[in-house]
Amino acid sequence: MTRYKLEIAYIGKNYAGSQIQLAKNGTVETKPTIQGELEKAISTLIGVKNSKQIRNIKTIFSGRTDAGVNAKAQVVHFDTDKEFVASKFIKSINKLLPQDISVSVIEKVDDNFHSQMSAKQRHYEYRFINRNQKNAFDGDLMRVEKEVNLERMSKALKYLEGEHDFKSFKNSGVDNPNTICKITRADCRREEDLIIIELSANRFLYNMVRNIVGTLLMIEKDNLQPEVMKEILESKDRNRAGKKISPYGLTLVKIEY
Numbered sequence: 300m301t302r303y304k305l306e307i308a309y310i311g312k313n314y315a316g317s318q319i320q321l322a323k324n325g326t327v328e329t330k331p332t333i334q335g336e337l338e339k340a341i342s343t344l345i346g347v348k349n350s351k352q353i354r355n356i357k358t359i360f361s362g363r364t365d366a367g368v369n370a371k372a373q374v375v376h377f378d379t380d381k382e383f384v385a386s387k388f389i390k391s392i393n394k395l396l397p398q399d400i401s402v403s404v405i406e407k408v409d410d411n412f413h414s415q416m417s418a419k420q421r422h423y424e425y426r427f428i429n430r431n432q433k434n435a436f437d438g439d440l441m442r443v444e445k446e447v448n449l450e451r452m453s454k455a456l457k458y459l460e461g462e463h464d465f466k467s468f469k470n471s472g473v474d475n476p477n478t479i480c481k482i483t484r485a486d487c488r489r490e491e492d493l494i495i496i497e498l499s500a501n502r503f504l505y506n507m508v509r510n511i512v513g514t515l516l517m518i519e520k521d522n523l524q525p526e527v528m529k530e531i532l533e534s535k536d537r538n539r540a541g542k543k544i545s546p547y548g549l550t551l552v553k554i555e556y
Contacts, residue, residue, distance in 0.1 A: 300378045300379065300380050300410075301378065301379060301380070301382070301407060302376055302377070302378050302407070302408050302409070302410055302412060303376060303377055303378075303379065303405055303406065303407060303408065304374065304375070304376050304404075304405070304406050304407075304408045304412060304414065305337075305358075305374070305375040305376070305377070305402055305404065305405050306372045306373070306374055306375075306402070306403050306404035306405075307333070307337065307370070307372075307373050307375060307400065307401065307402050307403070308369075308370060308371050308372065308373070308400070308401050308403060309333050309369065309370050309373065309399055309400040309401070310369050310399040310400075311333070311364060311365075311366060311367045311368045311369050311370070311546065312367055312399070312439060312547070313331065313397075313399060314330075314331050314332055314333055314336075314366060315330035315331065315332055315366050316332055316333070316363060316364060316365050316366045316368075317332065317333040317334060317360055317362075317363055317364040317368075317370070317373065318332060318333070318334045318360055318363050319332050319334045319335050319338075320332070333360075333364075333370075333373075333400060334358055334360060336396060336397055336400055337358055337375065337396070337400065338355075338356055338357070338358050339395075340392050340395040340396050341355075341356040341358070341377065341392065342355035342356045343395055344383075344388065344391055344392060344395070345379055345381040345383060356377050356379060357377060357378075358375045358376070358377045359375065359376050359377070359413065359414050359415060360373060360374075360375050360414060360415065361373060361374040361375070361414045361415050361418050361421070361554050362415060362418070362421065362503075362551075363505070364549075364551055365505075365506065365509075365546050365549075366546060367439075367545070367546030367547050367549075368546045368549045368550070368551065369549065369550040369551070370550065370551040371550060371551065371552050371553070372403070372551070372552065372553050372554065373551055373554075374414045374418070374554045374556075375414055376408065376412060376413065376414040385405045385406065388405055389402050389403075389404075389405055412556075417556050418554050418555070418556060419501065419555050419556055420483065420499055420500070420501060420554070420555035421499065421500060421501070421502065421503060421551065421553075421554050421555075422484075422497070422498075422499045422551075422552045422553040422554070422555075423497075423498045423499070423503070423508050423549065423550065423551055423552060424495055424496065424497055424498075424549070424550050424552050425495070425496040425498075425508060425509070425512045425548050425549050425550075426440060426493055426494065426495050426496075426548040426550070427440055427441040427442065427443055427493075427494050427512075427548050428440050428441065428442040428443065428492055428493060428494075429442075429443050429446060429447050429489070429492055429493070429494045430442060430444070430492045431444045431445075438547075439545075439547035439548070440547060440548045441544060441545045441547065441548055443494075443516065443519075445519070445520065447494060447516075447519045448519065449487060449488070449489055449494075451518070451519070451524075451525050452487050452494075452496075452515055452518075452519065452525075453486060453487055454525035455515055455518055455525035455527070455528035456485035456486060456487060456496070456515065456528070457485060457486075457525075458525070458526070458528045458529040458532060459482050459485045459498075459511065459528065459532065460482050460483065460484070460485050461481065461482065462479065462480070462481040463479070463480070463481075463482070463532055464478050464479055464535055465478050465479070465480050465504055465507060465532070466478040466535040466536075466537070467514075467531050467532055467534055467535055467536055467537055467539060467540045468504065468507045468510040468511050468514070468532075468537070468540055469504045469505075469507065469510075469537060470504075470505055470506045470510070470537075470543070471537050475504060475505065478504060478535075480500050480501065480502050480503060480504065480507070481500060481501045481502075482498060482499065482500040483499045483500060483501075484497060484498065484499040485497070485498055485499075496511075496512055496515070498511065506543055508549060509543045509544050509545075509546065509549060510537075510540055510541065510542075510543050512541075512544055513540070513541035513542045513543055513544040514528065514531060514540045514541035515528070515541070516541060516544065517540075517541035517542070518541075
């Protein structure tokens with residue numbers, strides 16, 4: 300068997316997340332997912348044809364992205380006993396995939412490579428519009444009418460850098476006992492009416508980025524001091540943090556190995 304690594308990009312608007320989920324009765328959910336579309340396309344190209352199988356080629360993603368979340372360079376691996384030419388494979392699979400999913404890279408990797416377990420750093424961006432009036436070209440991006448204080452936001456974000464317990468930004472009801480993450484970069488910048496939040500870490504909890512940005516906007520809305528972010532972080536209390544915000548505008552930018 301040969302292991303292959305893929306880099307894929309997608310717009311998450313039309314999908315129920317990156318990975319296939321099971322319904323309560325144990326069957327596969329019928330809502331489209333990035334993984335489902337990718338595995339269908341790979342199986343069409345190189346999978347063993349067997350009508351009794353739902354999926355012939357099993358893919359492993361670097362991590363799960365929620366419904367509506369985009370990716371510029373999501374990393375996936377899969378194993379197969381088929382040999383193929385990478386350039387032809389990319390051209391063929393991109394013809395099979397929906398318009399909002401694309402493959403940019405495929406390469407052979409060592410059997411020890413694991414798209415999730417081998418990842419060292421994950422980089423996310425969250426974008427929102429900061430303007431008091433809507434624009435027809437805003438698309439699905441969230442719009443914040445009140446002008447934000449970029450200096451205060453940057454100071455608040457800096458309290459998140461380093462290794463901390465991020466329980467305050469963990470979704471309630473999510474079974475994940477390990478809430479320790481190491482954020483190596485937390486910053487923000489403005490490009491005209493666009494605010495871009497940049498977060499890099501060794502790992503992220505489910506919905507952690509959306510909860511952090513929601514907390515940042517809560518601090519802005521109430522004109523609180525940046526130190527409030529530190530207090531919320533140290534409290535390990537989800538009820539003190541801001542609400543989870545829209546997935547639109549969140550993009551997985553890059554993964555480092």
